[in-house]
Amino acid sequence: NAGVTQTPKFQVLKTGQSMTLQCAQDMNHEYMSWYRQDPGMGLRLIHYSVGAGITDQGEVPNGYNVSRSTTEDFPLRLLSAAPSQTSVYFCASSYGHGSGEQYFGPGTRLTVT
Amino acid sequence: KNEVEQSPQNLTAQEGEFITINCSYSVGISALHWLQQHPGGGIVSLFMLSSGKKKHGRLIATINIQEKHSSLHITASHPRDSAVYICAVRGVHGGATNKLIFGTGTLLAVQP
Numbered sequence: 001n002a003g004v005t006q007t008p009k010f011q012v013l014k015t016g017q018s019m020t021l022q023c024a025q026d027m028n029h030e031y032m033s034w035y036r037q038d039p040g041m042g043l044r045l046i047h048y049s050v051g052a053g054i055t056d057q058g059e060v061p062n063g064y065n066v067s068r069s070t071t072e073d074f075p076l077r078l079l080s081a082a083p084s085q086t087s088v089y090f091c092a093s094s095y096g097h098g099s100g101e102q103y104f105g106p107g108t109r110l111t112v113t
Numbered sequence: 114k115n116e117v118e119q120s121p122q123n124l125t126a127q128e129g130e131f132i133t134i135n136c137s138y139s140v141g142i143s144a145l146h147w148l149q150q151h152p153g154g155g156i157v158s159l160f161m162l163s164s165g166k167k168k169h170g171r172l173i174a175t176i177n178i179q180e181k182h183s184s185l186h187i188t189a190s191h192p193r194d195s196a197v198y199i200c201a202v203r204g205v206h207g208g209a210t211n212k213l214i215f216g217t218g219t220l221l222a223v224q225p
Contacts, residue, residue: 045213
């Protein structure tokens, strides 16, 4: 099993550009989520999904869109990148409705100039 | 005040020392997680617990639900234990059951 994979590992964007961060898991987990990690702050939830076709907002959803068309994939879209979105992004998954052990991807380091 | 507080924020130890990292929280929880993040690396789950104590190798995690407090202990510490240790809790009410609340982490450096 590859676990949770994320691409790309690093990305530099200019303000206003859009892009999609990819996340995939091969553990058949129902629950998937996106977090951002900023210096001096705990991980913050952006969006999450409890199954294919179901998504919901987390703590900091503005500027991000998600969709969940399959159990395996949960892409995160930045609609119009802003410098405030410079961060490290982690995708995570778990079995059930998020009640189990969390499995994290390796992270994507995004810089918006 | 953050709902999850960790102490200390930074910790330097000598190889072989016994290490304790503390986590206090202010909300009702259904579970508490301890996570490890190596510099520049991904995040790995160490423990998930809702009561008592769990042990894995040199790592021990305890939780006291009444006092809203958990500790992570590392016995016979080694330089490879150097990492950020993160405490996270999952609430018990409604939609919050799916959402983890994270502490800001404890940066541990173990010197040889």
